[in-house]
Structures are given as structure tokens and as C-alpha cells.
Amino acid sequence: MLTGKQRSYLRSLANNIDPIFQVGKGGINDNMVKQFNDALEARELIKVSVLKNSVDDTREVCNEAANLTDSEVVQVIGNKFVLYKESKENKVLVLP
Template sequence: MKSYIADSKMRARIRSAAQSIDPVLSIGKNALTPEFTHSVEEYMEKHEIMKINVLKNCDEDLRELGNTIAERSNTELVQIIGRKIVLYKPAKEEKNRAF
């Protein structure tokens, strides 16, 4: 998979920006469905950063879950902190990119 994050400084800036945003989606016991993946893709068309909340009733490994979501939605896993997954995908137009 292609990496969108150029270096550790860029990753740090994305992580810093992710602190101020709220989770957009939540994953529960049904985990990954095609509808969930579609929601991620749709959101990432308009935003560069996304935070996902993983509910306690989700039994899957968080790292594996984050990597699977990133792979299916063509985004990059930035970090997992607590039960939150942060994803990144650059804006299509370079003038709209924040990172």
C-alpha cells in the first residue's frame, strides 16, 4: 500500500491536528461491514483526517482492525490511541491539502 505520510514530522502534525477532532464513526460488535467502509470513503473525500471510536463490545484487535479499515478505504493508519483510530488521506487537490 502506498504511504501518504512523507516523514515523522508530517505524522506528528497529523497526530496533533487529530487531537482536536471528535470521532465521526463508531465500530461495535458487527465490526467492518461494506456500509462502514463506504462511510469512511465518503467522509475522506471531503476531509483529510478521520477519528473512529471502537466500542468496548468490539472484540477485534485494534491494530489489525485499523490496518484493515485503512486498506479497504485506501487511507493510511496514523495512530491508535486508547480505543480511537486515526486515519489520513490527502485531499485530491493539492491546494486544499493541510499537510
């Protein structure tokens, strides 16, 4: 579980990154979960964009993605959300 200070720090880092995934009307499938896990292992922090043709709300998609990948929700703003998961092998970020 992230503290407020850690969440704030991760939000500041997420400002400078672009979304690397897009979730459309198909929602989140098994292949996307695998890609999320691979990206989280490599980067620890990812930003995802939810397209307007998506059936689900951005917060619903974010919570589902966080549950399926065992990651932490950093923030949800508009149609984008940010996830964080500590890497096992190549730790890049040091939380305050």
C-alpha cells in the same frame, strides 16, 4: 507513505477532532467502508472509536479500515484511531 514530521503534524490536528464513527461487534462492513471513504474525501482526516463490545483489537480494526479505504494510519491510542487520505477534489490539509 507519511514521514514522521507529517504524521506528527496530523496527530496534532487530530487532537481537536471528535470521533465521527464507532465500530462495534459487527466489525467493518461494506456500508461503513463507503462512509469512511466519503468522510475521508470531505475531511481528509477522521477519528474512529472502537467500542468495547468489538470482537477485534483496535489495531486490527484500524489496519483493516486503512487497507479497505487505501488510507494511511496516523495513530492508534486506546480504543481510538486516526486515518488520513489525501482528497482528490477538495484538498484542505497541507502537509509539511
